[in-house]
Amino acid sequence: xxxxxxxxxxxxxxxxxxxxxxxxxxxxxxxxxxxxxxxxxxxxxxxxxxxxxxxxxxxxxxxxxxxxxxxxxxxxxxxxxxxxxxxxxxxxxxxxxxxxxxxxxxxxxxxxxxxxxxxxxxxxxxxxxxxxxxxxxxxxxxxxxxxxxxxxxxxxxxxxxxxxxxxxxxxxxxxxxxxxxxxxxxxxxxxxxxxxxxxxxxxxxxxxxxxxxxxxxxxxxxxxxxxxxxxxxxxxxxxxxxxxxxxxxxxxxxxxxxxxxxxxxxxxxxxxxxxxxxxxxxxxxxxxxxxxxxxxxxxxxxxxxxxxxxxxxxxxxxxxxxxxxxxxxxxxxxxxxxxxxxxxxxxxxxxxxxxxxxxxxxxxxxxxxxxxxxxxxxxxxxxxxxxxxxxxxxxxxxxxxxxxxxxxxxxxxxxxxxxxxxxxxxxxxxxxxxxxxxxxxx
Amino acid sequence: xxxxxxxxxxxxxxxxxxxxxxxxxxxxxxxxxxxxxxxxxxxxxxxxxxxxxxxxxxxxxxxxxxxxxxxxxxxxxxxxxxxxxxxxxxxxxxxxxxxxxxxxxxxxxxxxxxxxxxxxxxxxxxxxxxxxxxxxxxxxxxxxxxxxxxxxxxxxxxxxxxxxxxxxxxxxxxxxxxxxxxxxxxxxxxxxxxxxxxxxxxxxxxxxxxxxxxxxxxxxxxxxx
Numbered sequence: 082x083x084x085x086x087x088x089x090x091x092x093x094x095x096x097x098x099x100x101x102x103x104x105x106x107x108x109x110x111x112x113x114x115x116x117x118x119x120x121x122x123x124x125x126x127x128x129x130x131x132x133x134x135x136x137x138x139x140x141x142x143x144x145x146x147x148x149x150x151x152x153x154x155x156x157x158x159x160x161x162x163x164x165x166x167x168x169x170x171x172x173x174x175x176x177x178x179x180x181x182x183x184x185x186x187x188x189x190x191x192x193x194x195x196x197x198x199x200x201x202x203x204x205x206x207x208x209x210x211x212x213x214x215x216x217x218x219x220x221x222x223x224x225x226x227x228x229x230x231x232x233x234x235x236x237x238x239x240x241x242x243x244x245x246x247x248x249x250x251x252x253x254x255x256x257x258x259x260x261x262x263x264x265x266x267x268x269x270x271x272x273x274x275x276x277x278x279x280x281x282x283x284x285x286x287x288x289x290x291x292x293x294x295x296x297x298x299x300x301x302x303x304x305x306x307x308x309x310x311x312x313x314x315x316x317x318x319x320x321x322x323x324x325x326x327x328x329x330x331x332x333x334x335x336x337x338x339x340x341x342x343x344x345x346x347x348x349x350x351x352x353x354x355x356x357x358x359x360x361x362x363x364x365x366x367x368x369x370x371x372x373x374x375x376x377x378x379x380x381x382x383x384x385x386x387x388x389x390x391x392x393x394x395x396x397x398x399x400x401x402x403x404x405x406x407x408x409x410x411x412x413x414x415x416x417x418x419x420x421x422x423x424x425x426x427x428x429x430x431x432x433x434x435x436x437x438x439x440x441x442x443x444x445x446x447x448x449x450x451x452x453x454x455x456x457x458x459x460x461x462x463x464x465x466x467x468x469x470x471x472x473x474x475x476x477x478x479x480x481x482x483x484x485x486x487x488x489x490x491x492x493x494x495x496x497x498x499x500x501x502x503x504x505x506x507x508x509x510x511x512x513x514x515x516x517x518x519x520x521x522x523x
Numbered sequence: 524x525x526x527x528x529x530x531x532x533x534x535x536x537x538x539x540x541x542x543x544x545x546x547x548x549x550x551x552x553x554x555x556x557x558x559x560x561x562x563x564x565x566x567x568x569x570x571x572x573x574x575x576x577x578x579x580x581x582x583x584x585x586x587x588x589x590x591x592x593x594x595x596x597x598x599x600x601x602x603x604x605x606x607x608x609x610x611x612x613x614x615x616x617x618x619x620x621x622x623x624x625x626x627x628x629x630x631x632x633x634x635x636x637x638x639x640x641x642x643x644x645x646x647x648x649x650x651x652x653x654x655x656x657x658x659x660x661x662x663x664x665x666x667x668x669x670x671x672x673x674x675x676x677x678x679x680x681x682x683x684x685x686x687x688x689x690x691x692x693x694x695x696x697x698x699x700x701x702x703x704x705x706x707x708x709x710x711x712x713x714x715x716x717x718x719x720x721x722x723x724x725x726x727x728x729x730x731x732x733x734x735x736x737x738x739x740x741x742x743x744x745x746x747x748x
Contacts (some may be wrong), residue, residue, distance in 0.1 A: 101632040112620040425616045428577060429630045429677075430600055430605025516577050520612060 128455020129398030138390030246307030412507030424519025440508035450501025452493030530583030609678030619663030
């Protein structure tokens, strides 16, 4: 038994306090500033690459989501009949006029029966059939010039960029119409603002029984609610005059005239906001329909971004691996330089654990410094977003590089751990130093 | 009480074997001032290393306060040194880049003294060696004598029972040497700590109460006054 004689010894603990070692480690590094910074910079190269990769992935994903959101309504599904491919497995195609199923087009149309069966599904808010409506001409009034303008139906809540006017919930109300900015001048409006509230007429021809156009025309009056324009984030903009689903139904009813039971080439299914669109899409697909959603396209785009991001992170990781050797080398030199200091510490009673901790914490400091420098440089790069937007001709305010601070913090901690691990051999060498050898007077 | 029984230390193997300590036995009473006197290569430093637990000998016993330190685990020997022993070296071994008080703080940190207690003890130790005004200076800015005074402060800050001084005045001029010697002997007398000076200088040895003459790895004679 060892007898305690000094009363102060009662206050002693067994090992050096971790914070004391950490402070000493930091102080040692400050003594060899150039070496510390150079080693840290090597780590920072990898850290910068990884952080930028994460920022690009982060910003890219957000940008993609924005594009998708403004290109379409996430809750909107386009549903079509599965194209009837008679004897799809056979190597021959049915011959026109000979085989019985040659009028295949008939089978591909959506009927009211289809609509009712889908409407019964959970999560469906509304269904609007895709109506093939075409206008004869569009004009501001009976005595005004008549223009042939494409007529299109705004069936979902896809966000559109407006030059003037406003919409409720991104939908057109009954009796209202949206015109493209390009048409403003053609129709003789001074500005997009001047067009708002003005009248516009759409004239439609009725089909005859045999499907050809008859000369019977009807004019439908509208009020201009908004003027839309192309935006960078909208993938599918086309110039047209846009009306609501309800009005398109009215026009269609007139246009189809005395045709038999109504048939549509497709239908737009709007899911209830907040419902599981993916699940609904699956259910409809299982019922034998072809379903297209923005989610499909979003996932494809995101996959591309993910691949690019991980490739960049891979390069960063390689740089980090290279810097590990720098850390090991620096640490070995540090052990050699401080042989006497280590010897003294051991003579004064520092344990192997204390000494190896001292060196491992030094490595942790270097790793942290490298990580912080790297993240900071990456942050500076993200400040170039406006320049990038200008170069790529993107909308102002777009953040293609967006810092992921939580992931950056994780990266710094990860680099500290890697540094500590790479400091293993040098710190073991230091811990094993013989104090007598280390303190031998030359 | 330090009791050394039959310790032997050899270097090298087979034909090149060199016996640094050859069956040495000696006992040192508590509070004594002891000089281990001998020429270089006599084994005096090896004896000091053995007494302080720095060297882990394969043969013999080093009993301090009834405990054979050679039988302790490495961890426990470290703890024993941290609590019981202070070291002073010929080349000072102060860390030049650190401040004076940080140098003195090291043994306290290693011994795990609480932060709150440290400042008072550092101040006391620096006061004892008259370096209070240099507390914030970097150790490399100090003169040789000041560095050795700093080393003494570092050695006594833990209030050790035993102080080992290996040629403490070897690198100093005679005036400075006297200051250092006085500090060491004062501490020995006022605190009752055992002072063990390793030296080749008979003049310095003569100031000690006990002289252990070492020659060729053996104790030649022990004089007490």
